[in-house]
Amino acid sequence: MRAGEFLKKSIWVFHLNTGSCNACDIEIIDVLTPYFDAERLGVKLVVSPRHADVILLTGPITHESLPKVIRAIESTPRPRFILALGSCACGGGIWYDTYSTIGGVPELLKILEKLHIKVDGVYYVPGCPVRPESILYAIGLFKGIVGKKIRRRVKRAIV
């Protein structure tokens, strides 16, 4: 099920920094400038998660920010989607097993499942930091403009 089926109109995004190094956040600003201009795809940055369709999540989710992240996701109206931007959000990045972070969105989804908060879909956008074009590609994938290029690959080393 593609997200575009739910959200046929413009997607409004809420930028949620969960303890990232600000590199991904700068790239998000890059995407909104006239050079890449995400607004031509209908993307609009909003100030409250209550207005948003999609949460742009950056950072490995520190323990300090976890309650606020959960509150922000809970207050987003359904159907709600998460765009995990950067290696930190996708799988913890460099900080995947440190004492102060939970290690990315996969761990967050487990916590949300325990709290019975449903997330309709997560889009993973790897990159350290993510390229602005990478974010645009993810938005294109979200809206069904471009196709998915990556797939799980299992190779066997033949002797």
Next chain:
Amino acid sequence: MSKSILKKLGFLKALIIAGRVGRVTRKYPFEKPLTTSEFRGKIEIDETKCIGCGACVNVCPSNALTITSRGGEIILQYFIGRCVYCWRCIDVCPTNAIKGTSEFELASNNASDLYEIVIHDTFSCKSCGRVITTTRMRDYVLGKFQLSENYIDLGPDCRRKAFLSAIERRFGGS
């Protein structure tokens, strides 16, 4: 009077500048991306060259590359979602099995798409039956050094024991 009108119409200057510069916005999802040859994207593991030595796992700063031994198989796993694209694994690979690409369109709605897995066959120690390393690794080492046939199929511990007992036999130990 006319001055204030000119002041109000000052924004028209921006139109003149915009007309001179032209369109700056990239049409990205509908055109080719801007990538240079120096751009570091995802890595690719060539399964025909990889020997499963684990050198890349040692240097990986974020443990995006992990190696596990499970059920008689050694599994090298690359999780793109954690990779920081430092390409240290490419520098360290002894067989040049890891190749860097400029691919960055890696977005996916399924976390399992972000995995690349290479499964290696292993061989067990002849005397104790423990899994030692991959068969590829043994062949690679045999290509580099001439190892006695008696010790090829033994693990490090058993090899040491066999070597000591061989010395014992030669010098007539108790």
